Amino acid sequence: MGRKLIRTCLWLVGGLALIVVGIFLYFRITEPNPAKGPVAPLKQQQGETSYRLLIIEGAPVEPDSYGIYDPSIEYSRDGSVGWLLYSSVTGNYRPAGKYVHTCLARTTDHGRTWTYVGRINTSADGTLDLGDGRKLDGVWRYEVSTLVRDDGAPEGDWKLFVHKYFWSPQKDRMFAYGWIAMRTAHDPAGPWSEEVPLFGAGRNPPAPYHHTQVDVNALSPDLSHQVTYSEMGSLCHDGSLYLSLGAMWFLGPDKIVLLRSRDHARTWEFVHTLVTRDDAKALGYSWLDGSSLAADHGHFFLLVTPGSRKLMHDGTLAFEFDSLENGTLKRDSAGHPTIATYFPVQSSLLSGPGGGQSDYDEHNTGGGLLMPQFDLRAYPHVFQIFSTGRKLTAP
Missing domain, CATH: 1.20.5 (Single alpha-helices involved in coiled-coils or other helix-helix interfaces)
Structure with missing residues (x-):
């Protein structure tokens, strides 16, 4: 027997x-071949690109720093002051640090220069409770944050959303033990509220961390099998707060969806699926990730990073919305999203993982779209952010 x-x-x-x-x-x-897709000729047309390295003046010099990444820009109501939320990677751990913090910088010259303000979310050592008495030592990380001005919100006009998850040397990134957290403030410089565990995905995160306010999977049948959500973009328009979310399944990025709140993040509704793996395939890639939402001269855009195993993160694609309210993009006769513009990575950098998880604000005229890119030649400061100097729409 x-x-x-x-x-x-x-x-x-x-x-x-x-x-x-x-x-x-x-x-x-x-797997599609990016060289045979519609992005390849756009690269050829633009030729070799060179962007300006973004320096945060006054940022603390940390001996174990691996650089900065994940830019998110938002300007004051009058457009005179800009705020940059970004990830800072630190920690004496190879190959590229174990702590990921959320930091804030400020500009008063429309992105020509940036000054350090402070650290908002501090990544720290922790012990994960796996249940049944099992424990795992590691680190709680704060990654891919997004900053948005939500005018008129009673708890303050400013909100940040961030992907908090657990990392360990044995398991690497444990996204199932993670959620999207929210914090609010009357002023980006602080003080900020305590973090609220906002978005979960079905049974994730499991007990004893299953305390998120919204199960995103329950908002639509299209989302019932997602494992986690990450790579957020944010935008407020006509009294509504919009969030783009990268939905991930067990094989990686699956789709990007749009959520909306009409009551300053108290309740949320599913608007529409913005792009899928089928859209990525039509563009010559395996997935679309690293979402952001942006406005430029009355036009609204979804920014994404196309990727594949050949080119992990291959710059930034901008798709214009046909209707932000309905969550629909402009598409061609075959139903594929129409590329409004493309921002390539700098091929001069030694950048296996690439870059492109960008953000944009129309008031950032001194820096244009901000793009992160990985540069192995700059080791240990491999995580970098660049000012492209480019707009989403023609001047």
């Missing part, structure tokens, strides 16, 4: 392994 059980278990394990290998091979064989 025992031998039969062992044989059955081995058969099941072997069958599962074959299924996993089959799925892997399928995606490898069917």
Whole structure:
């Protein structure tokens, strides 16, 4: 009886392994080639690009710093003061640090220069409760934050949303043990409220962390199988707060969706799925990730980073909304999203992971769109942000 059980278990394990290998091979064989997609000629037209490295004046000099990433820009109501939320990667751990903090900088010259304000979210060592008495040591990280001005909100006009998750040397990034948190303030310089665990995904995060206010998976049948959400973009328009979310399943980025709140983030509704893996395939890529929302001269845009195993993060694509209220993008006759403009990464940098998880504010005229890019030659400061000097729309 025992031998039969062992044989059955081995058969099941072997069958599962074959299924996993089959799925892997399928995606490898069917992976699109970016060189044959519509983005390739846009790269050729623009030629070699060179952007200005963004320096945060007055930022503390940390001996174990690996640089800064994940820019999010938002300007004051009159457009005179700009605020930059970004990730700071630190920690004496190879290859690229174990702590990811959220920091804030300020500009009064429309993005020509930036001055350090402070650290908003501090990444720290922690112990994860796995249940049944099991524990795991690691780090709580704050990544891919987005800053938005939500005028008229009783708790303050400013909100930040950030992906908080657990990381350990043994497991790496444990997204299932993570959620999107929210903080509010009357002034970006602070003080900021305590963080609220806002968005979860179905059963994730599991107990004892299952205290998020909104189960995003329950907002639409289209989202019922997502594992987690990340890479947010934010925008307020006509009294509504919009968030773009990257929905992830067990094989990685799946789709980008749009949520809306009409009551300053008290309640949320699903608006529409913005782009999918099918859209990525039509563009010559495997996925679209790193979302952001932006406005420029009355036009609204979704910014995304196309990626594949050949080119992990290949710059920034801007898609114009046909209707922000309905969450629909402008599409061609075949139903594919129309590229409004493309921002390539700098090919002169040694950048295997690439870059492109950008953000934009129309008041940032001294810096234009801000793009992060990975540069191995600058090690250990491999995470960098650049001012492209470019707008989304023609002047």
